[in-house]
Amino acid sequence: MLFNIFVPGLLLSSLASASPSASRPKRAASILPLSTKGRDIIDANGDVFHFVSTNWPGHQEIMIPEGLQHSSIQDIVAWFPKFGLNSVRLTFAIEMIDDYLANSPNQTLEKSVINALGQSNGTKVLNQILSYNPQFTKNTTRLQVWDAVGKELSKQGVIIHLDNHVSKAFWCCADDDGNGWFGEKFFGVESWKRGLAFMAKHAKENWPTYSSIGLRNELRPAKVSEPVDWYTWYVHMTAAADAVHKADPDSLIFFSGLAYDTYIDPIPLGKTLNGTAGKSSANKTAKFVPGEFAYKDKIVLEIHKYDFEATQDDCATFKRKWYQKGFQAINPADPATKYLFPLVISEWGFIHNGTYWNQTTYAKCLVEMVKEYQVSWQHWELSGSFYLQTRPGRKPLETIIAGEEFWGLLDYNWTAIRSPITLENSLYKMIGALNG
Numbered sequence: 001m002l003f004n005i006f007v008p009g010l011l012l013s014s015l016a017s018a019s020p021s022a023s024r025p026k027r028a029a030s031i032l033p034l035s036t037k038g039r040d041i042i043d044a045n046g047d048v049f050h051f052v053s054t055n056w057p058g059h060q061e062i063m064i065p066e067g068l069q070h071s072s073i074q075d076i077v078a079w080f081p082k083f084g085l086n087s088v089r090l091t092f093a094i095e096m097i098d099d100y101l102a103n104s105p106n107q108t109l110e111k112s113v114i115n116a117l118g119q120s121n122g123t124k125v126l127n128q129i130l131s132y133n134p135q136f137t138k139n140t141t142r143l144q145v146w147d148a149v150g151k152e153l154s155k156q157g158v159i160i161h162l163d164n165h166v167s168k169a170f171w172c173c174a175d176d177d178g179n180g181w182f183g184e185k186f187f188g189v190e191s192w193k194r195g196l197a198f199m200a201k202h203a204k205e206n207w208p209t210y211s212s213i214g215l216r217n218e219l220r221p222a223k224v225s226e227p228v229d230w231y232t233w234y235v236h237m238t239a240a241a242d243a244v245h246k247a248d249p250d251s252l253i254f255f256s257g258l259a260y261d262t263y264i265d266p267i268p269l270g271k272t273l274n275g276t277a278g279k280s281s282a283n284k285t286a287k288f289v290p291g292e293f294a295y296k297d298k299i300v301l302e303i304h305k306y307d308f309e310a311t312q313d314d315c316a317t318f319k320r321k322w323y324q325k326g327f328q329a330i331n332p333a334d335p336a337t338k339y340l341f342p343l344v345i346s347e348w349g350f351i352h353n354g355t356y357w358n359q360t361t362y363a364k365c366l367v368e369m370v371k372e373y374q375v376s377w378q379h380w381e382l383s384g385s386f387y388l389q390t391r392p393g394r395k396p397l398e399t400i401i402a403g404e405e406f407w408g409l410l411d412y413n414w415t416a417i418r419s420p421i422t423l424e425n426s427l428y429k430m431i432g433a434l435n436g
């Protein structure tokens, strides 16, 4: 996500009990693989499937999923069914795969943690990770940790969606942070495609509930990069999708839009995708015609929605404005729609401080949007705190060790729900919106 303003909130005492009123979405490997049919994602039985997820970040400096210094993998995964979620959006960095393929000595837990946190804090956190997760040693590699996470999610029936969040491992996203657009400082296109293919194949072969992968989180403008335009998007996103499809023909492939994935309407509208005058893409055009691709029944569009403008729009206005950004993809009745695709709200969220849900109309109107359009969603995020966060938007660059995530479903220690009243009025209503 675009980095949010960090406002320390009131910590409500909370209970570890979660019980969404709605019936639970389906969870089982037997419903895989997923594919698409018009505006819907369908499972192996032909039934409509909705991702009902939260994000579990694993793309920051240490490059393993967050929270293992506070809890066992088994206990973290157990939160998903407790919340009533059927799936996870698990974020990763390309740097992890680059290191793996280079056989880097820095991949052990010990090196990963100490390189990120320094000797003394790193040793402390390493020991905490090992005490909660005694199946690991300091020599366990990052990918072995990911395998333990992937296998536990599968064991507990949680569908796994991978998301390539960044290339270089740190918090996402800010303008000109090096990770934002093809060819930018850290965003090497070849290692990106290689990393995507590697992860899709690895997940398919090792994690039974792996279903899908997002090609890139929040593409955004950059000053020094390839031209920032839809033509360049087309060239690289379709090549990456080809690489993923070859690596795992079963994966759904999520395509994100531009400007931090806030709009993707040119794709369902079948618009000409243009290059940029005066740049290497000048006069070049392409059209995204789904029928031309080997992966035509695997294409899913994704869109993000945050509340940075603190909206007080009434829900009719909120829905009308947002619809224009890409919901044409799921509306066969819209004469402007040229191609139907499933659409997933792959990030939404806000501070869980007990009052924000009622301070703007965002939380309420999101529920109405999901109810009306019946789309999958992936909340941001599970984590109550981070190992480390490097915040590229801040000057001077800010590094926060053991920072609290006030937007997280869980509290600082990953032991309880951060804000039950927020869940009652947001996450659980979002679940209800897909259950009639």
Ligand SMILES: *[C@@H]1O[C@H](CO)[C@@H](O)[C@H](O)[C@H]1NC(C)=O
Binding pocket: 007, 008, 009, 010, 351, 353, 354, 355, 356, 359
């Ligand atoms: C929750 O966060 C919002 C936005 O920062 C703020 O206006 C509000 O006062 C906070 N509520 C509490 C209880 O801290």
Ligand SMILES: *[C@@H]1O[C@H](CO)[C@@H](O)[C@H](O)[C@H]1NC(C)=O
Binding pocket: 104, 105, 106, 115
């Ligand atoms: C391992 O990490 C150290 C410390 O960050 C760095 O100096 C070194 O270049 C890394 N080695 C490799 C092979 O990546």
Ligand SMILES: *[C@@H]1O[C@H](CO)[C@@H](O)[C@H](O)[C@H]1NC(C)=O
Binding pocket: 117, 118, 120, 121, 401, 402
């Ligand atoms: C260790 O972490 C604490 C916060 O938990 C921080 O204040 C301190 O600066 C860190 N030490 C080093 C050497 O980074």
Ligand SMILES: *[C@@H]1O[C@H](CO)[C@@H](O)[C@H](O)[C@H]1NC(C)=O
Binding pocket: 137, 138, 139
């Ligand atoms: C870790 O690896 C080193 C070097 O191979 C070895 O000496 C050590 O015994 C290993 N430690 C553990 C806990 O596996």
Ligand SMILES: *[C@@H]1O[C@H](CO)[C@@H](O)[C@H](O)[C@H]1NC(C)=O
Binding pocket: 230, 266, 271, 272, 273, 274
């Ligand atoms: C590309 O250019 C054409 C012609 O100017 C225009 O109609 C179309 O809307 C443009 N495409 C996008 C995605 O803006």
Ligand SMILES: *[C@@H]1O[C@H](CO)[C@@H](O)[C@H](O)[C@H]1NC(C)=O
Binding pocket: 282, 283
């Ligand atoms: C793009 O087209 C314009 C108008 O036809 C032409 O003047 C220009 O030279 C072309 N630019 C490139 C890079 O081909």
Ligand SMILES: *[C@@H]1O[C@H](CO)[C@@H](O)[C@H](O)[C@H]1NC(C)=O
Binding pocket: 357, 358, 359, 360, 361, 364
């Ligand atoms: C906040 O809650 C009150 C009382 O339930 C309700 O009338 C009001 O519409 C809510 N405001 C928002 C922005 O959701």
Ligand SMILES: *[C@@H]1O[C@H](CO)[C@@H](O)[C@H](O)[C@H]1NC(C)=O
Binding pocket: 411, 412, 413
């Ligand atoms: C987290 O756990 C530690 C150790 O048990 C405790 O001291 C601390 O108060 C807890 N913090 C929160 C925010 O619950």
